[in-house]
Amino acid sequence: MSHQGHAERTHSPHWTGHHHSPDLIQGDKDSGFQISAKALDITWGNDERFWQWVGLDESRLKFQEGAELIQVNWVEVKGKLEAAKLSPSKTYEVFYIIKFKADAFGWHSSPITFEVKAPHGNRNAKTELLEPYRKICNVWHEVHGGEFTLTSNTGANVEFGMSGDGSGWWKGGMILGGIMIKPKS
Template sequence: MDINQLPAECLSSILAFTSPKDACRSAVASPAFRSAADSDALWITFLPSDYRQIISQASSSSTSSCLNSLSKKALYFRLSDHLLFIGSGNSSFVLEKESGKKCYMIGARDLDIIWGNSPQYWTWKSIPTSRFREVAELQVVWWLEIKGKIEARSLSPKTKYAAYFVFKLVEDRYSRRGFQIRPVSLEVHFEGAEVEEDGRKRVILDPPEGSLVVCEERSDGWMEVEMGEIFNELGDDGTIIFHLKQIDNFISKGGLIVEGIEIRPKYD
């Protein structure tokens, strides 16, 4: 039987077992495959099951209306090629293009930063390289603690995720005191779960020259460090907590600029 004789619905069902990349490649095989590869019936299988709810959270109602008017294929690529700012615009969402997995970034304004609203300790400013309107710049503290959280149901199921702390340090090395010799503690866990000592990472954010560098520079010019990883089984495990702290010494700290915490799939 000539496969091109199959109804477009059957071809779409077949292509749904592939990937977005393979579906696009199949479009050049024949007109029948091209029709199936462009169909809403196919691309709705690649979109997250809660894509309507995600769109409804857009920080701009005009953005939400625009997205709802797109075909499902166009919507998939719009959500994978452009950030969608959600809520009050202090967090963002994007699809991983290859897999359709959900990725989030929680901006500094949506994080719980101890003394974050006290100008003598933290100031809020706009930086051209940031995706968000404001980032938090540390002036001076002795007790540093930053927390974030996300509901497991917001992430893709059966997926291993890693969380990354995204930051900069001010150029003046003296002003970024406290991060050269003392590590920060990083952890990721489900709310209510006990974290063993070996489940915490300890990382120096501003290591001396010649030492092992754990932080990496991103393509957007910011730095990131992995906080930890977690496996999201079915999304019914409650709330995932991200925690950064340096509270075990009396050394003053300053010069840290916080953009947010990014959560994205991790592949071994």
């Protein structure tokens, strides 16, 4: 399985989100933004064997659909937000809105790396096991994916993403509701 998964990761088709669609990114620089899962680039997101679109029941989220991970051994989700929408010199935090189903599997030995890269700034990354979140199933979690401060809000994008570890463990049963970018208090 590992070889097949590695080949998939190397030559994988992507669901390319509609980054510029205003209804998929909502909010403002003061209260923060919500980004729909449909606005993200999800590796294998266009293949229903691996990901499926599901209705969301979460009132905090402004979107009707999320992405349910059926099974993959390499998780990769990327997104971006125009820096011009944000305030310079304000620190923002990135949160992944995630829920695990009762039958979620493969998260115990599969660290996930969360990265944030601000334009004209540093890239920061952290790696975390999502197993503690999986143990509390059917509840929406805000998983911290990093923070950034803009030195300028001109040009370029803030880029963020989560990716798997290449361990070969198959994972499934996670629902990605979207991403929140909030000013740090």
